[in-house]
Amino acid sequence: MSGERSREAFERARAVLPGGVSSPVRAFSPHPFYAERAQGSRIWDIDGGCYIDYCMGYGPLLFGHAPTFVRDAIVEQLDRGWLYGTPTEGEVELAERLCTYYPSIEMVRFVSTGTEATMAALRIARGYTGRSKIIKVEGGFHGAHDAVLVKAGSGALTHGVPDSLGVPQEFTRHTLQVPFNDPEALAHVLDANAEEVAALIIEPVMGNVGPILPENGYLEEVRRLTREHDVVLIFDEVITGFRLGIGGAQEYYGVVPDMTTLGKVLGGGLPIGVVGGRREIMQHVAPQGKVYQAGTFNANPLSIAAGLAITARLEREDVYRVLSERGRALREAIEDVIHRLGLPYSVVGIASMLKLFFGSTPTNYVEAKRCDATGYLELFRNMLSCGVFLPPSQYETDFISYAHTDEDIERTVQAYESSLTRA
Numbered sequence: 246m247s248g249e250r251s252r253e254a255f256e257r258a259r260a261v262l263p264g265g266v267s268s269p270v271r272a273f274s275p276h277p278f279y280a281e282r283a284q285g286s287r288i289w290d291i292d293g294g295c296y297i298d299y300c301m302g303y304g305p306l307l308f309g310h311a312p313t314f315v316r317d318a319i320v321e322q323l324d325r326g327w328l329y330g331t332p333t334e335g336e337v338e339l340a341e342r343l344c345t346y347y348p349s350i351e352m353v354r355f356v357s358t359g360t361e362a363t364m365a366a367l368r369i370a371r372g373y374t375g376r377s378k379i380i381k382v383e384g385g386f387h388g389a390h391d392a393v394l395v396k397a398g399s400g401a402l403t404h405g406v407p408d409s410l411g412v413p414q415e416f417t418r419h420t421l422q423v424p425f426n427d428p429e430a431l432a433h434v435l436d437a438n439a440e441e442v443a444a445l446i447i448e449p450v451m452g453n454v455g456p457i458l459p460e461n462g463y464l465e466e467v468r469r470l471t472r473e474h475d476v477v478l479i480f481d482e483v484i485t486g487f488r489l490g491i492g493g494a495q496e497y498y499g500v501v502p503d504m505t506t507l508g509k510v511l512g513g514g515l516p517i518g519v520v521g522g523r524r525e526i527m528q529h530v531a532p533q534g535k536v537y538q539a540g541t542f543n544a545n546p547l548s549i550a551a552g553l554a555i556t557a558r559l560e561r562e563d564v565y566r567v568l569s570e571r572g573r574a575l576r577e578a579i580e581d582v583i584h585r586l587g588l589p590y591s592v593v594g595i596a597s598m599l600k601l602f603f604g605s606t607p608t609n610y611v612e613a614k615r616c617d618a619t620g621y622l623e624l625f626r627n628m629l630s631c632g633v634f635l636p637p638s639q640y641e642t643d644f645i646s647y648a649h650t651d652e653d654i655e656r657t658v659q660a661y662e663s664s665l666t667r668a
């Protein structure tokens with residue numbers, strides 16, 4: 246009776262959790278599988294099913310599920326208590342490390358999620374510049390707070406339109422949008438709003454509409470234009486941080502923003518967020534300055550312990566070479582499959598990020614939206630029945646972890662072959 250217990254759990258869940266889940270993307274039809282345990286590249290459900298996992302907690306699990314070295318660090322901290330309400334040496338150590346890895350970071354504030362990190366980053370940039378407007382990229386995702394929940398295509402020169410009920414129009418009035426990979430559009434918006442824009446927030450590689458890569462020279466142009474207009478450039482590296490390299494996309498592409506947000510991989514699976522930037526900017530954060538930010542769980546000892554373990558491991562090992570090789574191998578193998586089957590699809594990725602797009606390679610949100618997202622869901626379900634768990638959306642990036650083996654990759658490619666033949 247495959248999936249019976251998960252089906253029952255979902256039925257119970259729908260009575261007490263909106264949509265049956267605790268975060269929207271986790272819902273898929275007919276029902277999600279309920280996790281029982283996970284180890285390395287594998288996740289098991291409560292019905293005994295086992296899957297090779299490319300969702301990887303939506304990005305954080307760079308070393309796969311439950312790596313021993315992270316577990317040991319967490320347990321060691323657990324034995325000494327897990328919340329103090331007073332600082333620890335660990336947070337100082339981790340802050341120092343972040344300042345050495347990220348060229349843009351001289352000071353940090355630890356928070357609990359990526360959402361909080363981008364929320365704080367925008368407030369700090371506004372406090373620092375004394376300006377109200379912000380610019381984001383269409384389709385860019387920066388968490389679930391009001392200022393960034395703006396409908397795509399709602400116009401760069403006018404006011405942002407909320408993309409969620411419950412967000413008052415006034416709260417998104419100051420949010421302007423530009424398409425990715427379009428420096429002219431950005432120049433235009435900056436000119437039209439001269440001296441009014443506090444910050445541009447951007448994912449250097451868009452990670453929440455598949456991966457969409459920056460074209461040659463785009464990030465450099467973004468840097469040049471924001472500098473020219475005295476606009477704080479915020480790289481939202483909640484996905485790309487520690488994913489493209491220990492210094493994130495800014496190290497990978499050699500473009501240094503003014504502020505950076507981090508999260509996901511750094512916490513090793515525990516909740517963490519970081520907002521960091523130049524001292525001149527970050528010194529405006531309370532209690533040193535007048536931009537308020539606070540949190541009961543800021544720099545919580547368990548997440549800090551995990552962050553120290555993760556960063557120590559990243560410093561020590563040849564992790565990124567291995568991850569990139571596996572990423573390239575999987576992308577090339579899927580490309581072979583779609584060519585053999587004569588499908589008009591594309592495989593996009595970088596380092597250990599990838600996506601099979603049901604359409605041609607997108608360069609921005611509007612192009613990504615032309616993909617056959619419904620067709621993709623069919624692939625998702627076929628893959629699941631072949632024992633491979635992809636994120637259940639055309640627009641969520643697939644992640645390879647250090648725990649994925651050559652054999653995992655091989656089985657995954659076979660699953661693509663049979664799933665796409667059926668689709």
Ligand SMILES: *Cc1c(COP(=O)(O)O)cnc(C)c1O
Pocket residue numbers: 357358359360361363386387388389448452453481482483484508509518
């Ligand atoms: C996931 C994500 C966030 C939000 O992080 P949470 O920890 O889920 O709040 C912000 N920005 C980007 C780029 C993300 O991928």
